[in-house]
């Protein structure tokens with residue numbers, strides 16, 4: 787079994803999609819180990835997106851993820867990291883496959899509703915960052 791860090795981003799919270807997104811993860815069979823709504827500041831965004839801080843797309847991404855509360859959760863299950871990334875779909879909602887969260891519900895490559903850790907190393911780092919008591 788494996789754990790992964792998921793963020794339900796501010797666009798999903800604003801659009802009232804938290805329940806719909808959670809339903810997909812739960813219906814798949816993943817269990818919720820921790821969950822909290824948080825409105826992060828710029829320093830916390832930089833810590834989460836450390837690998838993207840120098841990228842051109844980062845300043846608007848930072849504005850977006852600090853624009854309102856997100857729901858952070860740790861999900862657990864067999865191959866949870868890959869399973870969540872499959873459920874989330876491709877980064878760009880316009881290109882993500884129908885049936886995925888982004889493919890069904892997002893039309894943007896920035897406001898793409900969800901984040902999921904992309905490797906065991908990033909899951910470990912992100913879980914420690916968001917839920918240091920786990």
Ligand code: ATP
Pocket residue numbers: 843847876877895896897898900901902903904
């Ligand atoms: P996440 O890490 O959020 O699960 P991802 O792994 O699919 O998404 P990354 O390449 O890690 O995508 O990019 C992190 C986030 O940065 C994306 O989810 C998206 O919100 C934003 N992003 C990535 N590329 C672009 C881009 N070209 N233009 C605007 N925003 C982008």
